[in-house]
Amino acid sequence: MLSQANEKKLDEIISHYPVKRSAILPALYLAQEEHGYVTDEDVKYLAQRLDMRVNEVEEVVTFYTMYSRKPVGKYKLQVCRTLSCMLMGAEQIAEHLEHKLKCGMNETTPDGKFTLMEVECLGYCDLAPCLQVNFDYHEKVTTESVDKLIESLK
Ligand code: FES
Structure with missing residues (x-):
């Protein structure tokens, strides 16, 4: 249910x-925005709202990495x-x-601040390596720039 x-x-x-x-992608964003992730x-x-089968919605939500099916960190x-x-x-x-966050892939730091993930191509291949933080992209990242970024988000 939504608000x-x-x-x-x-x-x-x-x-x-x-x-x-056809409204499935923005509808999923809406649900995720409200609950922090896409719940069962x-x-x-x-x-039900979009005249789809449950497994069809599940296929979409699990295909795209911008959606989460479990609680994730703030970043x-x-x-x-x-x-x-x-x-x-x-x-x-x-x-x-x-190492820096003491957190494995697909895990969230104990303070609930960061969730670490590996994803497929972000579409900025000429500016590799790339890191996406929520909806912001960071290109040509280095260990130093990542350190600065993490500090700015703490
Ligand atoms: S390979 Fe395309 S953005 Fe990383």
Whole structure:
């Protein structure tokens, strides 16, 4: 279930599409924004609202890394692990972050601040290695720039 305000927003979003199911991506953002992640109830509810099967919603929400199916930290740190970034040092960035935050991949720091993830290409291959923090992109990151970034987010 969504708040009354988000129900209105969902109606508005759905009205922009000729077919309800086409609203699935913004609808999932709405649910995630309200609950911090996409809950089981959100999946069932959006399936019903968008005339989809529950497993179809589940397929979408688990395909895209911008959605979370479990609680995540305030900052979701996503290190690109695709070829260009790997060649430019993404592995070292990922290891550095794991060491600095004392947190493994797909884990959240005990203070609930950071969730560390590896993701596929972020679309900034010419500026590798790349790191996405929530909806912000950081290109050509180094261990030093990552340290500064983490400090600024603490
Ligand atoms: S390979 Fe990392 S952004 Fe494309």
